[in-house]
Amino acid sequence: MEPEIKKVLVPIDFSDYSKSSLRFAVNFTKTFNAQLYLIYVVEPVIYPPDFSMGQIAIPSVDFEMDKRAEEELKKLAEEEIPSDIVSKIIVKTGKPFIEIIETAEEEDIDLIIISTHGHTGVEHILFGSTAEKVVRKAPCPVLSLREPLKGFKFKGETRKGKAEE
DSSP, X not given: OOOOOOEEEEXXXXXXXXXXXXXXXXXXXXXXXXXXXEEEEEOOOEEEEEGGGEEEEOHHHHHHHHHHHHHHHHHHHHHHSOTTSOEEEEEEESOHHHHHHHHHHHTTOSEEEEEOOOOOXXXXXXXXXXXXXXXXXXXXXXXXXXXXXXXXXXXXXXXXXXXXX
């Protein structure tokens, strides 16, 4: 029995990397006639007013960020996803890799397409990589993409991913 790819999840952080992975996923979902799910995870705003009290979250700020994120995600979806592709946008609050994995389980996702940002050295040691954690813990296959995407040329770009002069 061959695996079917009916639902593809693409985490978005509004970086150029994640926008490239969305464009790749659009072509991919066309090929497989799959549905496209976009997820953006808002990390909670933590404000330490007094070190003796620890850190507290500010719900009103989080709510505004959720609303703004949803508007931006809708706008990105309208710009990048053709109307013949069934798509859904999801905005969650929390740790990105945890929310991506939980969403994959909840929505019965068949494939996650995620961009890697290429952190190296100390930055990678301190923060790890969301993509790496998703690859290790996801309930489905994960396709990780890094720049430049071989064979993909977007408007105004040369093959190496640089803008043409």
